[in-house]
Amino acid sequence: MQTAGKHSTRDIPSFLARLRRSSRGVAHQTHAGAGALAELARVSPDDALERLHSLRAGLEDEEADRRFRISGPNRVFHEVHHTFIDELAARTLNPLNLLLLVLAIASYALGDPRAAIMIGVMVVLSTSLSFIQEHRSNRAADALRKMVRTTATVMRQTKGPGSTQIEIPIEQIVTGDVVLLSAGDMVPADLRLISARDLFVNQSALTGESMPLEKSAQPCQTPVESEFELSNICFMGTAIISGVGCGVVVSTGKTTIFGRIADVVAEQRVQTSFDKGVTRFTWLMIRFILVMAPLVLVINGVTKGNWFDALLFAVAVAVGLTPEMLPMIVTVNLAKGAMDMSRKKVIVKRLNAIQNFGALDVLCTDKTGTLTQDKIILKRHLDIHGNESDRVLEYAYLNSAHQSGLKNLLDVAVLKHVELHEQLKAHENYIKIDEMPFDFERRRMSVVLARDDGAHIVISKGAVEEMFSVCTRFAIDGDTGALDESHYAATKEITDALNADGFRVVAVAYKEIPPEQTIYSVADECGMTLLGFIAFLDPPKETAAAALAALKASGVQVKILTGDNDRVTRKICHEVGITVDRIVLGREIELLSPAELADLAEQVSVFAKVSPSQKAAIVDALHSKGHVVGFLGDGINDGPALKASDVGVSVDSAVDIAKESADIILLEKSLAVLGEGVLEGRKVFGNITKYIKMGASSNFGNMFSVLGASIMLPFLPMAPIQVLTNNLLYDFSQTAIPTDNVDPEYLSEPRRWDLGNIMKFMLLMGPVSSLFDYATYFMMLRMFNAWDNPALFQTGWFVESVITQTLIIHIIRTAKMPFIESSASPALLATTLLVAATGVVLPFTPIGRVLGFTPLPWAYWPALLLILLGYMTLTHLMKTWFIKRFGLS
Secondary structure, three states: OOOOOOOOOOOOOOHHHHHHHHHHHHHHHHHHHHHHHHHHOOOOHHHHHHHHOOOOEEOOHHHHHHHHHHHHOOOOOOOOOOOHHHHHHHHOOHHHHHHHHHHHHHHOOOOOOOHHHHHHHHHHHHHHHHHHHHHHHHHHHHHHHHOOEEEEEEEEEEEOOOOEEEEEEEEOOOOEEEHHHOOOOOOOOOOEEEEEEEEEOOOHHHHOOOOEEEEEEOOOOOOOOHHHHHHOEEEEOOEEEEEEEEEEEOOOOOHHHHHHHHHHHHOOOOOOHHHHHHHHHHHHHHHHHHHHHHHHHHHHHHHOOHHHHHHHHHHHHHHHHOOEEEEEEEEHHHHHHHHHHHHHHEEEEOOOOOHHHHHOOOOEEEOOOOOOOOOEEEEEEOOOOOEOOOOHHHHHHHHHOOOOOOOOOHHHHHHHHHHHHHHHHHHHOEEEEEOOOOOOOOOEEEEEEOOOOOOOOEEEEEEEHHOOEEEEEEEEEEEEEEOOOHHHHHHHHEEEHHHHHHHEEEEEEEEEEOOOOOOOHHOOOEEEEEEEEEEEEOOOOOOOHHHHHHHHHHOOOOEOOOOHHHHHHHHHHHHHHOOOOOEEEHHOOOOOOOOHHHHHHHHHHHHOOOOOHHHHHHHHHHHHHHOOOOEOOOOHHHHHHHHHHOOEEEOOOOOOOHHHOOOOEEEOOOHHHHHHHHHHHHHHHHHHHHHHHHHHHHHHHHHHHHHHHHOOOOOOOOOOHHHHHHHHHHHHHHHHHHHHHHHHOOOHHOOOOOOOHHHHHHHHHHHHHHHHHHHHHHHHHHOOOHHHHHHHHHHHHHHHHHHHHHHHHHHHOOOOOEOOOEEEOOOHHHHHHHHHHHHHHHHHHHHHOOOOOOOOOOOOHHHHHHHHHHHHHHHHHHHHHHHHHHHOO
């Protein structure tokens, strides 16, 4: 369910491990819902329908609308639409803004209203930009999420006799709705089954148990220890693995078992490494402030003797060290990244997943639809000697046409086959009796049909090896005979040759059964007669080879995890340019220890005939080696791997469980589209890192500059209001960072959050900034005799500080030569030039005089130019050395 969100289905098993240790608490919260379920489980399906005031034909539209108005949307987590005040408060109440507000109140209380106003302007600037961008992005995200709708099939009564099946968004499901279920569906509410056929359900999202459970519609009279053991109840959030069923909705949204448990864990949002990194940086800066502000207060109070002015200055310094634009920069970058990715057909369900998307260094994907066109074509229909056979084609068609479960691409190809148009009349000569749906253990599906002569016939199709295991005879042109080793060898040679040419081969068999038999099961799939094979071709995508090359060039390894056989997989991989030295089969994985699998997963790029659990095991094995792993999948069997990955990627056409497990949805199943999304993720991360590096190095350098000036000067190095003005201008210059360009070299490989690297950069670049601040001190004191002219000294340092802090943006933003080899975005160039010009002009304006500035002598400007050139040169050289020594981050 879309409203449940990814973190609910992925995180519930881990939280339930904790909850099970205190199961009484959960049991208390779910008691009412569980009691109602248990009561309905004990009665017959018709009694259950009667108690819920419903019918097998479903509800009338008017009644469904009435119930919807009463119960509301079928959502676990109701999407809260905050008011203007709520959104503004959420943006304002963060640690950095709260610190600034405290400092503003302190300034006002100390009799410095100008400083309080200036700090207030900073808070308003940061908060308003964050609010505007997040408000816009929330509206855009709502629109994007509507592009990825999850629906359910329900029965609704028509005005005349009978009913009809309709698709509705799961949010519109109400108590009493009759829901149809088939393989691949996610159960949209708590249901009491009223019919079921070979229905297997995976309840791992709720219980942590990986094995699917069989469900039936029969009353459950046996006492159970847990509501999850009720054999005729399907729970919201679970997945249909195989079979078909029909159930009446007992409860929806937060009244479901899923919803009640989710309420317990909803507050337990697991932080990503990106979230943790930003939080650690924030508190690092706050710790600097808590040390620096008292130190500045004491030093200036002792050396100048004016503790009141020293206190005002300490408050201003604390404000100057606060990275108040960080929340805005992060929000705007992520929102902009999501919008940019949406234009490239990539829908982001969770904003913070963008950073993990950019950090990917291993992408695991299936073969079908990513390397291939996902347009299966039925090309061959052969008997066991390899000759064309219309009877094989006819029986394959009957099997596909009569199954009621999820029709896969092979079934669609059979039904669309051009040669079958004249044979459609054969379909009318059979009546469906029963069906044994496909599952991943048997790897085949069967239908039981009654011919017009009254005889019953079981027609099966499935994987070649599994079909061989249940066949004892063969049929060719009406003749039958016993299968022996020579037939197995001949047919294996045929199928191997087809596989080697890229064909996917499915075997077709049948078995006649006396018409008096009325109950059928998978046990009847034995002693069958092998008719032959149908062969499908899924051609490789024309764009696949180029997309794989682009991903490889950007540092992302692509690993193929497919349930298909190794021969077809090798053929396709060869055609799209994947070097295949070795293909590991699923049966080999079962024999490996976790450590051995981890080593193998790093070395091998292609895995074939793997089960859903093995796909997840491979992802976990790559995690254990320190990789950031993405998984692209769209099928029922991809759910475990999507949940296990750092970034789950699915497509809009995927089955429900795949879409709900994913962080990111592709509107086009293409490695090229995914590759563009990875690059967008790296751009977002790169621009956020720029701000953090700038803020960290600048603030660290200011610590040394302020401390040194406070010790050696008989006056404050800058008036409190001047410090705040400097900081306001610097903040404004950084507002355009989210629009900045990112060098291709930075995008060439995955980028991860590395606070250690940022700390090293800060420790190196901060003192460089202080060095040129001290050069400015020397110039103002010796060249212009500012010992007796505090206003002149403060103005000179203010101008130098504004311009150098602005220039550092352009030096740090790129690993190349700024302005020459790499240019910033027009918006960033405009804001930095505007701020630098403001710093130059301000001392000559009336506002400058109000702030305590004085016009600078003309000799100051050539000297400042030399300082700036020296600063830019040394900073660039140190940056270049740092990148060579520690690399980009």
